[in-house]
Amino acid sequence: MKKLLLVKTSSMGDLIHTFPALTDLSEHHPNEYEITWLVEESFADIAKMHPMTKEVIIFGSRRWKKNLFKRETWQEFGQFKKALRSEKWDLIIDCQGLFKSAMMTKIAAQKGTIPTYSYSKESIRDPFAARFYQHGFSVPKGLTAIERNRQLFGKIFDYTPAPLANFGIQHWDETSPLTPEEPFAALIHGTSAENKEWPEAKWIEIGNWLFEKGILSILFWGSEREKERAKRIANKVPNAIVMPKVSIQEAGLILSKATLIIAVDTGFAHLANTQDRPVIGLFLGSHADYAGVIPTQNNPHAVNLGGKGQNPEVSKVIEVIESFNILK
Template structure:
């Protein structure tokens, strides 16, 4: 049997979908699994020994020049590549127009996706031949992906112990070892201070106070600040000025370079953002907080993870901005995050 998973983006969402690989191998011996993904997120999959083939999507490039000869050649090649490997099932767990078109290009007769009422882009339902509704127990986003994939196999996912991992090349693993060897001995904490929405951010003073309390408790520790924008870098520099040189800025790492570095951290702390989920996938403990989004839906699961939901009545609102933003940020206390850190490190 051969199946295609269509989960093209984003960083966190692709990571949340990784357990479907383990599920499929457990329920169908000898299965071949292909995956369609945006080029930017290819490092999450490219070394995975459990995937037979990866189809690379270049939507950003194609949108810039939709009618160019190069775009037409790329799309022609993608269609030929998809149809050269006939699929018994195509699972669209992205659920937008882009993923629907990829599913349609396969020519497969069984294209399975989300039920129409949960789709943000309803047009996606035109490209699937079977649409799977969620059940009440499907609270976490990973559960929802597994629900869609599991139905044709008749084996419910909660009965299985499922894992996810992200694999790196030997060269990238060695580079991470060299970077870690330059750090002082002691625990290494990873602070993910940035994310995509302002309504997912914590307040800067909170990060400063958390860094101070962490270093008071673990005096030989190092705190690494990850950043991906000038604003995030500036916040990291502010934390260093306030706390001292036990706090350092990480170099700017690509996703490929970041994976093995996060694997070597003792603990990752951050909000609803890709690097937190990357840490969970590679086996690194996490402490995460949630404001506009829901911990029940997105937080890493398991004994080595802790999550804090903002205690606001409107928490999990899904809004990208709000006039109560400052109040919501402050509602997540330093002590709540610090106590979770101590629980995991003890």
């Protein structure tokens, strides 16, 4: 099998956005490529979720930056470069399209002896990075992140992706002991930026509406601030459950059994999307047409509401839920 090095280091959502492109490749060129994924260390488990991923090479840049003057940092970086150069890749694809990822691609290319691929100067996120690839392909910027990755792979490997994407992730049969036995909705309220947060009053309103429909609410959290917000919401929503702090893997197991997921712009929304569960993406500080959830080959129930500078109304969320026809 040919050895493909994939450079897509972060973040959680960005990695998941790449999954459908790998699924397309496996369908159009079955058993022809094995993937080694260059990934930021905190997201290595995400990269491993896709069955095309055989190995990962850990990129510790975030931690290295904090410890630049430590001997161990430079030893680790040396080992990292050695790992990139020790394998004779057949090709390298950089889906990140930034100067940092371009430099990692250049190291792995072993003085230009290995072909490198990414977006063209007109299509890439960082136009300066485009000069470091041997092959650049034009992909419209107006597409979703998922579709841009799919189109890039299609042009590199000469095929046309199917109209609807497939994340290619096996639906998890295992059940977490934290998974409620009755029908439940996951209210994913935590995100990386305050301007992406949906108001607490609206979470409470939708939680109460779901309770009236026989759906209990569960709330995840990743920081103390999010934990306190989850508690405040749960105090106003009957039978709502504040989950303990869980790993990404455990959260995935729980989300895979949800009747419904309502999520702000966060990687967990895309994790839920891989499991083909009904999902609503709420956008307030970013554009839904780039990083929103998507309908898939196995799930038509994925809708985005709002956008940059917007604040979706609860009535609109209810309208979408009813259109899914998932309530008894």
